[in-house]
Amino acid sequence: MSTPLVLIPARMQATRLPGKPLADIAGEPMIVQVWRRAVEAGIGPVAVATDAPEIEAAVSRAGGRTVRTRADHQSGSDRIAEAAGILDPEGRHDVVVNVQGDFPTIDPASIAAVVAPLEDPAVDIATLAFAITDEAERTHPDVVKVVGTEIAPGRLRALYFSRATVPSGDGTLLHHVGIYAYRRAALARFVALPPSRLEEREKLEQLRALEAGMRIDVAITADQPFGVDNPHHLERARSIMIGRMRA
Numbered sequence: 001m002s003t004p005l006v007l008i009p010a011r012m013q014a015t016r017l018p019g020k021p022l023a024d025i026a027g028e029p030m031i032v033q034v035w036r037r038a039v040e041a042g043i044g045p046v047a048v049a050t051d052a053p054e055i056e057a058a059v060s061r062a063g064g065r066t067v068r069t070r071a072d073h074q075s076g077s078d079r080i081a082e083a084a085g086i087l088d089p090e091g092r093h094d095v096v097v098n099v100q101g102d103f104p105t106i107d108p109a110s111i112a113a114v115v116a117p118l119e120d121p122a123v124d125i126a127t128l129a130f131a132i133t134d135e136a137e138r139t140h141p142d143v144v145k146v147v148g149t150e151i152a153p154g155r156l157r158a159l160y161f162s163r164a165t166v167p168s169g170d171g172t173l174l175h176h177v178g179i180y181a182y183r184r185a186a187l188a189r190f191v192a193l194p195p196s197r198l199e200e201r202e203k204l205e206q207l208r209a210l211e212a213g214m215r216i217d218v219a220i221t222a223d224q225p226f227g228v229d230n231p232h233h234l235e236r237a238r239s240i241m242i243g244r245m246r247a
Contacts (some may be wrong), residue, residue, distance in 0.1 A: 132173045
């Protein structure tokens with residue numbers, strides 16, 4: 001594989017936490033904290049893809065790179081597909097990594113780990129998961145679970161993603177982390193597909209790929225990153241980041 005292109009989609013339309021990308025976390029906007037984690041991963045060039053001048057300004061002040069994308073994208077995947085075409089029209093980067101813009105506490109090693117499954121040429125898309133240890137997360141619909149077949153230690157071939165508590169019975173459940181590494185051709189195919197029935201039912205975009213016969217492999221990480229979706233998450237992220245600074 002060539003050096004991956006790491007893209008962070010960001011927009012200002014969050015309803016549960018207005019202005020989320022610019023929320024202060026340990027003295028910097030959240031989107032800047034995410035950009036720093038992606039840079040620290042050291043796997044390739046990093047850019048923030050956005051339609052918001054405020055986000056562009058915040059990232060630029062920190063020394064980061066941005067790319068202006070359209071305002072009408074329905075998903076982060078659509079936004080990074082446009083951004084990849086702008087930044088790399090010749091296709092020199094054959095892998096595009098999508099890092100969610102609301103994961104300020106993620107371990108850079110986890111970002112690096114998402115690329116590893118693509119060393120297998122049969123894999124179209126790679127993503128991450130970790131074992132659920134919080135009992136409340138087992139049944140919470142906002143916690144997406146992944147079901148897969150183990151093909152190597154710490155690696156699964158994904159069979160399904162769900163907001164339900166799956167699989168049933170005793171055993172570990174896996175919390176899906178919404179960070180993806182796409183082969184460039186797989187990303188182009190994915191965004192060209194119409195939404196699938198299961199995707200619309202579960203409200204999970206990755207099911208579109210599975211229904212189309214694309215292969216998604218999952219790397220298991222010990223890190224337990226979380227997306228900041230509400231004020232409680234924001235305070236938790238602030239506490240974690242301040243603790244790291246003091247350590």
